[in-house]
Amino acid sequence: MSAKxxxxxxxxxxxxxxxxxxxxxxxKEGLVPGLATVLVGEDPASRLYVGMxxxxxxxxxxxxxxxxxxxxxxxxxxxxxxxxxxxDPQIHGILVQLPLPKGIDEAKVLLAIDPEKDVDxxxxxxxxxxxxxDPDVLAPCTPRGVIEMLLxxxxxxxxxxxxxxxxxxxxxxxxxxxxxxRAPGGNATxxxxxxRTADLxxxxxxxxxxxxxxxxxxxxxxxxxxxxxxxxxxxxxxxxDPTRERGYKVVGDVEFDSAKEVASAITPVPGGVGPMTIAxxxxxxxxxxxxxxxxxxxx
Ligand code: NAP
Ligand code: LUD
Numbered sequence: 001m002s003a004k005x006x007x008x009x010x011x012x013x014x015x016x017x018x019x020x021x022x023x024x025x026x027x028k029e030g031l032v033p034g035l036a037t038v039l040v041g042e043d044p045a046s047r048l049y050v051g052m053x054x055x056x057x058x059x060x061x062x063x064x065x066x067x068x069x070x071x072x073x074x075x076x077x078x079x080x081x082x083x084x085x086x087x088d089p090q091i092h093g094i095l096v097q098l099p100l101p102k103g104i105d106e107a108k109v110l111l112a113i114d115p116e117k118d119v120d121x122x123x124x125x126x127x128x129x130x131x132x133x134d135p136d137v138l139a140p141c142t143p144r145g146v147i148e149m150l151l152x153x154x155x156x157x158x159x160x161x162x163x164x165x166x167x168x169x170x171x172x173x174x175x176x177x178x179x180x181x182r183a184p185g186g187n188a189t190x191x192x193x194x195x196r197t198a199d200l201x202x203x204x205x206x207x208x209x210x211x212x213x214x215x216x217x218x219x220x221x222x223x224x225x226x227x228x229x230x231x232x233x234x235x236x237x238x239x240x241d242p243t244r245e246r247g248y249k250v251v252g253d254v255e256f257d258s259a260k261e262v263a264s265a266i267t268p269v270p271g272g273v274g275p276m277t278i279a280x281x282x283x284x285x286x287x288x289x290x291x292x293x294x295x296x297x298x299x
Contacts, residue, residue: 003231003263006153008145012275015148016060019282023061026289033289034063035093035119035281036085040078041071041101045238050097056278062285063090075104079112086114092289093119095281098170116292119284121174130177136291138284143175145276146211146232147185153265155209155230158187163207165220165253167194171213171234200224212253222258231259231266234273 023033035057039050050066057064067081078096085094094117100106110118115125121140129137150157162179166172172192179188193203201224204210212220213234225231235253252269260266267273 001261003260004153004265005260006149006230006232006265006267006272008149008267008272008274008276011149011152012145012279014152015276015279016056016282019060019279019286022286026286027061031289031293032061032063032090033093033286034065034088034091035095035285036065036067036088036091038067038069038078038081038085038094038096040069040073040097040104043099045236046097046099053095053278053281056282057285060282060286062282065091071101073101073104075108078104078109082109082112086112086117091117092292093117093281093285095120116295117288119281119288120170121284122169127169127174130174133181133183135181135183138288139178140170140174141280141284142171142213142234142273142277143178144284145273145280146175146234147178148280149232149267149273149276150209150230151185153230155265157185157209160188160208161191161206162188162209162211163191163193163204164211164213165193165197165200165204166213166215166234167192168213175211175213214253216253217251218253218255220254220259222255222260222262225259225262227262228264229262231263232273233267233269236269236274 037050037053054064054066085091094113096109110122113123115123118126121138126137130139157179164172164175176190176192179186179190197203204224205226207229209230211232217237217239231254233252233254237251238248239251241249250270
């Protein structure tokens with residue numbers, strides 16, 4: 001048996017086509033959604049992701065502003081930039097790419113972003129709204145992308161046992177909260193595993209839907225998967241590959257070749273969750289712009 005491949009690339013394309021139309025409609029009403037991305041330092045992967053985000057925003061007709069700061073930027077300078085973006089009426093979404101260089105307190109920076117402009121959904125206010133089940137919250141892009149992929153590929157998590165491997169603030173925890181929501185894409189029974197989980201294989205084998213976000217190439221193998229399960233691989237790991245010009249290839253946290261023989265459906269890496277993260281960032285930016293307009297009209 002070989003699993004169906006859930007193409008994030010194709011689903012993201014469909015979502016981005018829908019957004020193009022929505023943005024064109026808003027432009028006719030005089031609203032151009034604006035996104036600011038902030039990259040601090042030289043990390044090549046972060047540079048690549050931020051570049052892809054800005055390109056995607058521009059393609060969608062979203063006004064995008066990329067601010068690149070030196071690795072030596074102080075916390076005070078970054079906080080001053082966030083304040084400036086908070087006050088800029090052309091900017092509806094602010095994204096500070098993580099991780100930040102040592103010496104900058106990530107929590108402090110996330111707390112400084114206006115929660116209404118927090119298109120990553122990382123501000124504690126939004127984390128709390130997600131945890132309490134607020135249907136209107138801006139939810140983190142990667143887990144929101146996973147939910148969209150499940151729904152659009154016919155794997156509704158409602159009533160299913162979903163095992164999430166990883167408990168980070170950017171993927172694992174918000175993933176669990178979205179799956180628990182009493183809302184479309186939610187209503188799952190959720191187990192969250194992590195590095196202290198005693199028997200990872202026994203836990204992952206319980207999953208009807210398995211979401212893996214660890215950062216360890218090939219950690220989950222076919223024998224750790226229940227036959228027929230749906231497998232979502234969030235991992236994006238660069239491993240050396242001298243046969244390629246750039247010297248590396250990108251692989252997931254799931255050992256694709258063994259997993260595809262056991263799962264009923266599986267996401268590839270690349271071309272799986274990654275493109276969904278970017279599509280959801282655009283969706284959050286458009287949503288933020290529409291809400292800010294409504295709020296300004298009320299004021
Ligand atoms: P992270 O902050 O490093 O968290 C990793 C999580 O995995 C932690 O909760 C850790 O447990 C757990 N873990 C580590 N080793 C484990 C093991 N042997 N068994 C079980 N759990 C283990 O990483 P992250 O930011 O969530 O990212 C995870 C992966 O997803 C990375 O490859 C990242 O590049 C990728 N990612 C991709 C996208 C995308 O859009 N495609 C977006 C975000 C992240 P403890 O909490 O106990 O340490
Ligand atoms: N910080 C993210 N840090 C890292 N891969 C992403 C990501 C696209 N504030 C903030 O964007 O949401 C974020 N907000 N993150 N990530 C990871 C995480 C952040 C990772 C991969 C991709 C975004 C992506 O499109 C391509 C794919 O999987 O097809 C592969 C690209 C390659 O490396 O060749």
